[in-house]
Amino acid sequence: MWRRDPFPPPRRRGGTRARPRVDTGVDPGEMDETVEFVAAPDPMQRTNISKPSGPSFSGRNRRDGWVLVFPALLLILAMGVYPLLYSLFLAFHQWDLQTPATPFIGLDNFRAALNDDRLWSALKNTWVIVIVGICFEFIIGLGLALLLVDLPRLKRFVVPIFILPVMMVPIVVGLTWRMLWDNQYGAINHVLRMIFGDGLNIIWLGQTNTAIIAMIITQIWQWTPFMFVVLLAAISAVSPDLYEAAALDGANFWNTLKDITLPSIRHIIAVAILFRGLDAFKIFDLVYIFTQGSPGTTTETASWYIYRLGFQFFRMGYASAISYLILIMLSIVATIYVAAFIREGGKA
Numbered sequence: 080m081w082r083r084d085p086f087p088p089p090r091r092r093g094g095t096r097a098r099p100r101v102d103t104g105v106d107p108g109e110m111d112e113t114v115e116f117v118a119a120p121d122p123m124q125r126t127n128i129s130k131p132s133g134p135s136f137s138g139r140n141r142r143d144g145w146v147l148v149f150p151a152l153l154l155i156l157a158m159g160v161y162p163l164l165y166s167l168f169l170a171f172h173q174w175d176l177q178t179p180a181t182p183f184i185g186l187d188n189f190r191a192a193l194n195d196d197r198l199w200s201a202l203k204n205t206w207v208i209v210i211v212g213i214c215f216e217f218i219i220g221l222g223l224a225l226l227l228v229d230l231p232r233l234k235r236f237v238v239p240i241f242i243l244p245v246m247m248v249p250i251v252v253g254l255t256w257r258m259l260w261d262n263q264y265g266a267i268n269h270v271l272r273m274i275f276g277d278g279l280n281i282i283w284l285g286q287t288n289t290a291i292i293a294m295i296i297t298q299i300w301q302w303t304p305f306m307f308v309v310l311l312a313a314i315s316a317v318s319p320d321l322y323e324a325a326a327l328d329g330a331n332f333w334n335t336l337k338d339i340t341l342p343s344i345r346h347i348i349a350v351a352i353l354f355r356g357l358d359a360f361k362i363f364d365l366v367y368i369f370t371q372g373s374p375g376t377t378t379e380t381a382s383w384y385i386y387r388l389g390f391q392f393f394r395m396g397y398a399s400a401i402s403y404l405i406l407i408m409l410s411i412v413a414t415i416y417v418a419a420f421i422r423e424g425g426k427a
Contacts, residue, residue: 166399166403167403169395169396169399170188170396170399170402171184171185171186171188171396172396173187173188173396174394174395174396174399175392175393175394175396175397176393181396184396188396188400189400191397191400192397192400192401192404195401197376197379197384198381198401200379201376201379201380201381201383201384202381202405204378204379204380205360205362205380205381205382207295208291208295208298208359208362208380209360211295212299213352213355213359215299215303216302216303216306216355217306217351217352219299219306219307220303220305220306220307220309221310223241223303223307224310224311224313224314225314225336225340227311228311228314228315238308241304241308242304242308243304244300244301244302244303244304245301245302245304245305249365250368252297252300252301252365253364253365253368254368256293256297256300256365256369257284257368260283260284260293261283262282262283262284262285263280265283267283268280268281268283284369284370285374286374287374287377287378290369290370290378291378293369294362294369297365298359298365302355302359305351305355306351306355309351310344310347310348310351312347313343313344313347313348314340316344317339317340317343317344321339321343322335322339325338325339345420346421349420350421353421357409360381360409363386366378366379366380366382366383367383371383372384372387381405385398385405
C-alpha cells in the first residue's frame with residue numbers, strides 16, 4: 080500500500096525560496112506504525128453520578144436562617160401580634176371588675192365611645208398639641224436648616240448638639256421641664272420676673288390653657304431637632320445647578336425658597352410631617368409628668384384617657400374599643416394625607 084512521505088523533499092518554484100527540512104529526530108520509517116485513537120465519550124450519554132445525600136447548600140442556608148430568626152419572630156408574635164388580637168377580642172366583650180364573666184356585647188363599646196364627651200375632649204387636646212407643635216417644629220427646623228446648609232464647618236459642631244434632645248428619654252425630658260415650669264422655683268418664671276417684675280407668678284401646670292402651652296413648648300424643644308436634621312439632609316441634596324441658574328435670572332432668597340427649595344424637598348417634608356404626626360399623637364409621658372389630666376380632665380389626651388380606663392378603672396373592653404376607633408381614625412387621616420401630598424406630588 081502506497082504511503083505518502085511525511086517529509087517530502089523541497090521544491091523550487093520560480094524565485095521562491097525552498098522551505099528547509101526540519102530535523103525531528105524521528106526516522107520516517109517509524110511513522111508507518113498505526114496510531115490508535117481513543118474515542119471521546121458521548122456527551123449525550125448519561126453518567127451515573129451519585130448525588131450527595133441531605134439538603135442542598137441553599138436549603139441549609141434557608142433552614143439556618145429560619146432557626147436564627149425564630150426567637151425574634153416568636154418575641155414579636157408574643158409582644159405585638161397576640162396583644163393586638165386579644166385587644167380586638169376584648170373590644171367586643173364586657174371586661175371590667177364589675178362583672179366576673181366577660182359576655183359578648185357586640186358593638187356596644189364602640190357606640191358608647193362615640194357618645195363619650197370625655198373622649199372627644201381628649202381628642203381635641205391631642206389634635207391641638209399635634210397640629211400646633213408640628214407647625215412650629217417645621218418652621219423652626221426649616222429655618223435652622225437653611226441657616227446651616229452653607230456652613231459645613233459650623234454644621235459639624237451644631238448638628239450633634241442639636242440632636243441631643245431627641246436622644247433623651249421622654250420621662251427625663253418631662254421631669255426636667257416640670258422643674259423649669261414650676262411657678263415658684265422654675266427658671267422660666269424667674270426669667271419672666273426679671274423682665275416683667277417680681278409680681279409675675281404664672282402657674283403653668285395648674286391651668287388648662289397654660290398646661291397645654293407648656294406641653295407644646297416642651298414637645299417643640301425635644302422634636303424640632305428631628306425636623307432640622309431631616310430637612311437639612313433634604314436641602315443638602317438639592318442640585319446646586321438650580322440655585323446657580325436662579326441666581327443668573329436674578330432670583331432673590333424668597334423666590335429661590337418658594338420655587339426651588341420647597342418644591343424639591345416636598346416629598347421629604349410630607350413624609351417627615353407624617354411620621355412626626357403619628358408619633359406626636361401618642362403623647363403620654365408629658366401628660367403623666369406634668370398634669371395627669373388635671374385640672375379635672377381638661378388636659379387629658381387620648382393615650383392618657385385610654386391608660387386610665389384600662390389600668391386604673393380596669394375597663395379593658397371599653398379601652399380596647401376606643402383604641403381601635405382611634406386606630407381607624409388615624410388610618411383614614413393618614414391615607415387621605417398620603418393621597419393628597421405624597422402620591423399626587425409623585426405623579427406631578
